[in-house]
Amino acid sequence: MSEAALQQAVSASKENEFLSFVLGNEHYALDITTVKEIRGYEQVTKIANAPSFIKGVINLRGDIVPIVDLRIKFNVGEATYNDFTIVIMLNVHDRIVGIVVDGVSDVIRLSEEDMLPPPEFGVAFDSKYLHGLADVEEHMVILVNIESLITSNELGLVETKAQVVEG
Amino acid sequence: MTIDVNQFHGVFFDESDEHLQDMEQLLMTLDVDAPDPEELNSIFRAAHSIKGGSGIFGFDALMNLTHVMENLLDKARNQEILVTSDIVDIFLQTLDVLKDTLTAYKEQTELPQEQIDASIKVLEETLANASGQVVAGAHDSPEQNAEDETNEIEGFGFFDEEETEAQVKSENSADDIEGFGLFDDEATPTKATSDAEKKRDTSKVDEGFGFFEPENLPVKTESTQPAAPKQPIVKPVKTQPKAAAKEAASIRVDTTKIDAMVNLVGELVITQSMLSNVGQEVEGQVGERLQLAIDELQRNTREIQESVMSMRMLPVNMTFNRFPRVVRDLSSKLGKKVDLVIQGGNTEIDKSLIEKLVDPLTHLVRNSIDHGIESPEKRLEAGKSENGTVILSAEQKGSSIIIGIIDDGAGLNKARILEKATQNGLAVTPDMPDSEIWQLIFQAGFSTAAEVTDVSGRGVGMDVVRRNIESIGGRIEIESSQGEGSAFYIHLPLTLAIVDGMCVSVGDQIFVIPLLNVIESFQPTASQVKTLGNDKVLWIRDQYWPLVSLTQLMQVDDGITEPTKGIVVLLESSKKRYGVLVDSLVGQQQVVIKSLEQHYKKVAGIAGATIMGDGKVAMILDADSVAANCTTIPNEEVSL
Numbered sequence: 159m160s161e162a163a164l165q166q167a168v169s170a171s172k173e174n175e176f177l178s179f180v181l182g183n184e185h186y187a188l189d190i191t192t193v194k195e196i197r198g199y200e201q202v203t204k205i206a207n208a209p210s211f212i213k214g215v216i217n218l219r220g221d222i223v224p225i226v227d228l229r230i231k232f233n234v235g236e237a238t239y240n241d242f243t244i245v246i247m248l249n250v251h252d253r254i255v256g257i258v259v260d261g262v263s264d265v266i267r268l269s270e271e272d273m274l275p276p277p278e279f280g281v282a283f284d285s286k287y288l289h290g291l292a293d294v295e296e297h298m299v300i301l302v303n304i305e306s307l308i309t310s311n312e313l314g315l316v317e318t319k320a321q322v323v324e325g
Numbered sequence: 326m327t328i329d330v331n332q333f334h335g336v337f338f339d340e341s342d343e344h345l346q347d348m349e350q351l352l353m354t355l356d357v358d359a360p361d362p363e364e365l366n367s368i369f370r371a372a373h374s375i376k377g378g379s380g381i382f383g384f385d386a387l388m389n390l391t392h393v394m395e396n397l398l399d400k401a402r403n404q405e406i407l408v409t410s411d412i413v414d415i416f417l418q419t420l421d422v423l424k425d426t427l428t429a430y431k432e433q434t435e436l437p438q439e440q441i442d443a444s445i446k447v448l449e450e451t452l453a454n455a456s457g458q459v460v461a462g463a464h465d466s467p468e469q470n471a472e473d474e475t476n477e478i479e480g481f482g483f484f485d486e487e488e489t490e491a492q493v494k495s496e497n498s499a500d501d502i503e504g505f506g507l508f509d510d511e512a513t514p515t516k517a518t519s520d521a522e523k524k525r526d527t528s529k530v531d532e533g534f535g536f537f538e539p540e541n542l543p544v545k546t547e548s549t550q551p552a553a554p555k556q557p558i559v560k561p562v563k564t565q566p567k568a569a570a571k572e573a574a575s576i577r578v579d580t581t582k583i584d585a586m587v588n589l590v591g592e593l594v595i596t597q598s599m600l601s602n603v604g605q606e607v608e609g610q611v612g613e614r615l616q617l618a619i620d621e622l623q624r625n626t627r628e629i630q631e632s633v634m635s636m637r638m639l640p641v642n643m644t645f646n647r648f649p650r651v652v653r654d655l656s657s658k659l660g661k662k663v664d665l666v667i668q669g670g671n672t673e674i675d676k677s678l679i680e681k682l683v684d685p686l687t688h689l690v691r692n693s694i695d696h697g698i699e700s701p702e703k704r705l706e707a708g709k710s711e712n713g714t715v716i717l718s719a720e721q722k723g724s725s726i727i728i729g730i731i732d733d734g735a736g737l738n739k740a741r742i743l744e745k746a747t748q749n750g751l752a753v754t755p756d757m758p759d760s761e762i763w764q765l766i767f768q769a770g771f772s773t774a775a776e777v778t779d780v781s782g783r784g785v786g787m788d789v790v791r792r793n794i795e796s797i798g799g800r801i802e803i804e805s806s807q808g809e810g811s812a813f814y815i816h817l818p819l820t821l822a823i824v825d826g827m828c829v830s831v832g833d834q835i836f837v838i839p840l841l842n843v844i845e846s847f848q849p850t851a852s853q854v855k856t857l858g859n860d861k862v863l864w865i866r867d868q869y870w871p872l873v874s875l876t877q878l879m880q881v882d883d884g885i886t887e888p889t890k891g892i893v894v895l896l897e898s899s900k901k902r903y904g905v906l907v908d909s910l911v912g913q914q915q916v917v918i919k920s921l922e923q924h925y926k927k928v929a930g931i932a933g934a935t936i937m938g939d940g941k942v943a944m945i946l947d948a949d950s951v952a953a954n955c956t957t958i959p960n961e962e963v964s965l
Binding site: 222 | 924
């Protein structure tokens with residue numbers, strides 16, 4: 159993907175802010191405008207017949223919100239839950255979804271030039287869910303296209319909506 | 326500046342619907358021998374408001390029709406013509422056409438032009454006959470049109486003060502005040518101008534709106550002033566306070582706002598119960614004081630909850646009120662004499678239910694009159710009074726509303742239903758209990774009417790009725806006795822937002838089973854549990870019941886799977902009766918239904934979720950969908 163998506167991601171302003179987080183040993187980042195809040199992991203209510211990476215639902219001030227563990231989905235790191243496990247609450251297309259991550263590190267500012275095209279392999283995420291890569295303080299940060307990931311059929315979080323068409 | 330006039334269409338349609346309903350009601354109650362001038366006035370005002378609004382929005386067909394209707398009404402209220410029951414009939418027919426026209430505009434479908442023209446013709450003829458005058462035609466003379474338009478415009482506060490004063494003299498202007506509701510307080514003068522400018526596309530209104538141009542203002546004054554002295558000045562003064570009082574009595578609020586409020590209050594209830602959990606842990610004097618405060622909070626939250634819920638509630642009369650008309654039309658068409666009695670019309674019910682009740686109720690009432698009530702001759706033969714009675718009743722019982730449609734007609738014909746069922750290939754025996762026989766009429770394609778009329782008899786109705794009612798979480802019961810009449814009872818939940826539930830625990834999870842579906846719960850003995858292939862069935866109440874293990878169905882870890890160790894809750898869904906196996910009962914409570922689909926998707930067997938007192942999420946079972954999941958053979962076939 160996709161020059162177009164990359165363009166789209168950065169066209170709003172020269173510099174975009176990303177929230178970086180850790181899954182296993184890898185550093186990822188997602189567009190901060192999709193983040194609703196960050197909270198600790200709490201006990202979920204399981205949903206019958208859901209895939210294992212959908213942990214269940216929680217009560218987010220009256221909204222029943224599903225919690226997805228990306229570590230299970232993409233087989234990175236270990237899916238352990240302790241007091242330090244973090245859930246990033248995302249607001250994508252008027253839906254709220256929580257994703258479980260090992261930790262949240264920083265808010266980073268990236269301009270278009272900082273972004274490198276994503277590799278075809280070697281990353282847990284399919285490249286169609288990625289904006290690209292960036293080098294931040296000696297780390298490689300993988301920029302996730304969280305909107306296309308959350309609405310993808312692969313996660314199966316959304317019933318009727320077709321997958322968001324790239325570009 | 327561009328303003329989308331369409332944003333006001335919704336309000337206009339709503340208001341016009343209300344006006345039409347009001348007119349219908351008033352016409353139905355109008356005493357033909359001694360018509361109340363005030364009532365005729367109200368009918369006139371309603372017609373006039375629709376005309377005004379449709380003029381503003383360029384709904385010409387609607388405006389033309391209401392205009393002629395208004396002329397006739399005007400004559401009637403000034404006692405220039407005598408209102409006869411024929412004229413009332415004509416008005417009622419016109420109302421039907423108006424409704425269709427309004428719907429056509431609303432849904433942007435083709436206008437029922439033929440009916441409109443026919444209606445206008447009938448009205449004009451009536452007008453000509455009654456008053457002996459030749460009526461010019463549906464289209465206004467330019468002058469008249471101008472007068473109307475300027476009257477509407479006055480509502481925007483657009484004209485100078487002296488201009489308005491001149492207007493008040495015109496009798497119509499006061500009536501038009503109702504039309505202001507269309508624009509609420511948003512109707513700033515500037516907006517009105519642009520609205521008006523937009524309007525200019527619609528050719529017919531053109532002349533009227535020409536007056537908006539400042540240089541044309543004097544012309545307008547000239548054109549209206551001759552019309553002004555026509556009516557006494559007293560009249561508008563009389564009607565004005567009434568309109569004002571009406572507006573103060575209620576406000577129009579978007580239901581989504583109220584829903585948001587209901588949600589928030591639900592949250593408040595949860596927070597309050599969390600607080601009281603914490604409060605119990607505090608000891609000593611502080612603890613006592615805290616407890617007092619929490620008790621107070623609890624009372625207040627409950628009151629807030631009740632009053633918020635009541636905002637969504639409307640009297641059942643909103644639905645019932647249309648039936649005097651239905652009964653009148655139908656009985657005269659069928660040559661039957663029917664009295665309609667409405668009981669408990671003030672019973673309140675959730676707004677969303679009211680709308681969905683209309684179709685099934687109409688169907689049932691029509692059925693009662695068509696099939697239930699006999700012709701006057703037959704009634705006299707059977708030793709009954711000539712007039713049949715249909716009772717529409719509503720009452721609240723606990724957390725459900727029971728709506729009854731009761732007639733004193735012939736009752737359901739058991740022999741014919743059984744015959745028809747055999748014809749349709751249904752397995753029936755004559756010694757089936759009555760209640761089961763009556764349920765047969767809800768099968769698709771089942772009509773026992775001897776002949777198909779345009780009223781009923783096609784057999785498409787009753788299954789739709791049942792489906793409609795089930796879709797709003799209700800069920801329908803029939804009582805009937807041959808020769809004495811039949812009664813249909815619709816049981817409905819009080820509201821769709823809150824459900825009375827039985828909380829059960831399975832493993833470490835809590836599930837809520839709607840109380841409406843629960844028959845009983847008990848701990849089964851080993852002798853009651855039988856094995857049928859891989860499935861377990863229960864023998865109780867002289868019947869075999871399929872048994873569903875919630876632990877397995879909901880994939881809960883550590884739940885009980887051995888029936889004798891857990892509790893079985895017997896459930897009744899619309900399709901099947903079955904038992905579900907749970908670990909234990911936790912208690913009964915009202916829960917607020919939350920959508921799972923809002924942020925996730927539909928889950929089989931689950932109707933929604935709710936938030937328990939400790940802030941945790943619990944799933945609400947959907948008895949119907951669980952029934953579809955239970956693979957065991959249904960009870961009928963199990964019986965040996």
